[in-house]
Amino acid sequence: MKRFLVNIMASTGITLVTLASVGTLSNARFLFISSVFQSLGANIMINLGFLLTRKFESSYAALEITLDIGYTIIILIIFGTVFDWFTNGTPLLILVIMAVLIYSLGLLIGLFRMREDINAINKLLRKRNNKSNSRR
């Protein structure tokens, strides 16, 4: 649960920074407060969906990533339609590029986390092996 909440907050943070960067590039000057909450809502839905997509396991990692990105884009299209993102100046293509960018950043953070977990496991294994060797 803790990790789930951290993931939502982290992806919302990355979304807002990406949104602000894209806005700056297109000479925008501010973000609406409603955009912040809409981003949070979209990220909650995306992370909830990931709980389901992660149940699908394939020997091809690319297939899993495509499923995740596909689901993310569907949610963004739904949110964009409901909250008029497309008529308010955010083209679908920009939204898709942002989604891929945010997902890639999330994936990268996940890989760092995975490496930390692997290091911790290998440390525990070495500790166990040393203990059993010293008993002999």
Next chain:
Amino acid sequence: MIIKLEQDLSRKDIEVLIKYASINKAVERITMFLQSVDTCIKCNMDGSEKLVNASEIYYIESVDKRTFVYCEKCVYRTEHRLYQLAEDLSRSGFVQISKSCVLNVNVLDEIKPLLNSRMEATLINGEHLYVTRKYLDNIKQALQGGL
């Protein structure tokens, strides 16, 4: 911890007596380990049935809805389901490492990351198995409990 071994030729079975002041994690772990020594899985090989001790099992894999038990040198088939074995053997140091594989952490030597965001577990006999990311916590917890 004091370990005393006593030979008694009149005994037919092994008796283990644990003396403790209060039940703590160490006592629980010793009890769990002793219970796992007696845990056996009914397996088949070449039409004959055999009871395989949990401590002899390296990993259990499900292939096309069939469950296979891998030991150091032999491979057996069992009628048990993978999820059922994962649950029954969890107290003996077995953890799920992917959707189709349950590993005995006592034979785990090392874990290496792969390029495709997956991992590879190396066993003490040099065999390699794929590990899915979402099961990493299971391995960590099993090792922390067993130290």
